[in-house]
Amino acid sequence: MELEKKIAVIFNQFQTKHIFKRFETFNSGHINDTFLIITQENVNYVLQKINTTVFKKATDVVHNKIKITHHLSEKGIQTIRFIPTKDNVYYLIDDDNNLWNLSEFIENSQTFLKVESDDIAYQAGLITAEFLTNTSDFTSNLVEILPNFHSMSFRFREFKDALVNATQKRKEKAQKWIDFALANKKEMMVLDRAINRKEIPLRVTHNDTKISNILFNTNNKAICMIDLDTVMKGCIHFDYGDALRTICNTANEDEPNVYNINFNLDYFKNYTEGFLKNLADNISKQEASYLPISIQVMTFIMGLRFLTDYLNNDVYYKTKHPEHNLDRASNQFTLVEKIKEQKPFIENFIKTIYNKP
Ligand code: GN1
Numbered sequence: 001m002e003l004e005k006k007i008a009v010i011f012n013q014f015q016t017k018h019i020f021k022r023f024e025t026f027n028s029g030h031i032n033d034t035f036l037i038i039t040q041e042n043v044n045y046v047l048q049k050i051n052t053t054v055f056k057k058a059t060d061v062v063h064n065k066i067k068i069t070h071h072l073s074e075k076g077i078q079t080i081r082f083i084p085t086k087d088n089v090y091y092l093i094d095d096d097n098n099l100w101n102l103s104e105f106i107e108n109s110q111t112f113l114k115v116e117s118d119d120i121a122y123q124a125g126l127i128t129a130e131f132l133t134n135t136s137d138f139t140s141n142l143v144e145i146l147p148n149f150h151s152m153s154f155r156f157r158e159f160k161d162a163l164v165n166a167t168q169k170r171k172e173k174a175q176k177w178i179d180f181a182l183a184n185k186k187e188m189m190v191l192d193r194a195i196n197r198k199e200i201p202l203r204v205t206h207n208d209t210k211i212s213n214i215l216f217n218t219n220n221k222a223i224c225m226i227d228l229d230t231v232m233k234g235c236i237h238f239d240y241g242d243a244l245r246t247i248c249n250t251a252n253e254d255e256p257n258v259y260n261i262n263f264n265l266d267y268f269k270n271y272t273e274g275f276l277k278n279l280a281d282n283i284s285k286q287e288a289s290y291l292p293i294s295i296q297v298m299t300f301i302m303g304l305r306f307l308t309d310y311l312n313n314d315v316y317y318k319t320k321h322p323e324h325n326l327d328r329a330s331n332q333f334t335l336v337e338k339i340k341e342q343k344p345f346i347e348n349f350i351k352t353i354y355n356k357p
């Protein structure tokens with residue numbers, strides 16, 4: 001079936017009173033397919049097809065999202081609103097076994113692929129911290145959608161398996177970054193160790209706080225977090241580090257020219273101020289002490305996952321060309337080096353903002 005027709009058929013199975021006119025494709029996701037639905041009444045929706053190869057428990061993904069958004073709505077906090085199907089469930093399984101969900105599009109909103117000003121970085125800090133604060137009293141269970149998602153030891157196990165099975169050609173092309181990954185392993189295990197020793201607590205985290213997952217209004221004020229697919233248990237460091245790796249990168253995530261990659265310290269400062277504005281009162285000194293390293297760790301773990309997928313012949317992330325995952329890996333690892341160069345500054349700045357006995 002032609003895509004437009006298929007999307008219209010899917011859309012019509014959800015409970016809306018609006019009539020499908022056309023759709024547009026959102027291109028920024030690496031895993032799922034997301035479409036903007038424009039109706040004849042000019043009311044818009046977001047239709048998402050969940051990749052069931054990656055998300056084996058796709059119905060649980062939707063259940064988690066419903067639970068979290070209901071929790072936020074009940075507290076009067078703006079969030080995305082999912083629409084049930086005519087069968088009164090929040091997902092639809094099509095004839096090809098794909099799983100779809102629909103949400104309202106928040107009008108007059110925008111997302112950014114790159115940060116353009118200090119204020120946007122500050123707003124991003126505020127909203128990612130607010131998400132953590134507003135979900136901290138969430139008591140019902142969330143399904144562990146992708147177990148060990150941000151576990152470094154798990155990602156190294158996957159990397160080692162990929163090394164065993166990779167083609168000689170891909171290994172040779174990636175050699176520099178394979179060496180980089182192995183040389184940095186010890187340093188990058190710090191957060192895992194702190195979690196295992198229970199030095200930092202687990203709570204509900206978003207787990208994919210890249211800048212394009214934050215919705216802004218047309219005055220550039222942050223509205224809410226979107227893409228709640230990986231909301232699970234984690235630590236604040238996952239969300240803090242992951243946000244900064246995209247906010248402060250002076251290049252896009254897949255920029256192949258490493259000379260364009262740098263870590264923007266102004267955006268780091270602004271994001272951190274926003275992030276710690278209210279959250280600082282709710283986190284311990286020990287938790288705060290791991291914030292600086294989390295920026296490196298989260299950037300590194302993305303590099304490691306891209307490298308692993310390159311060695312696995314691109315089975316996980318969508319790619320546009322054969323070197324795409326390798327470009328992404330070299331990009332993230334180069335950014336790790338840039339972050340390391342700024343380590344003393346980063347540590348000092350966080351200390352002055354946190355500023356607790
Ligand atoms: C993936 O699909 P997307 O773009 O929302 C990935 C994240 C990575 C991100 C890198 C389920 O997110 O962990 O940070 O790519 N999501 C999953 O940009 O693996």
Ligand code: MG
Nearest residue numbers: 208227229230
């Ligand atoms: Mg995501």
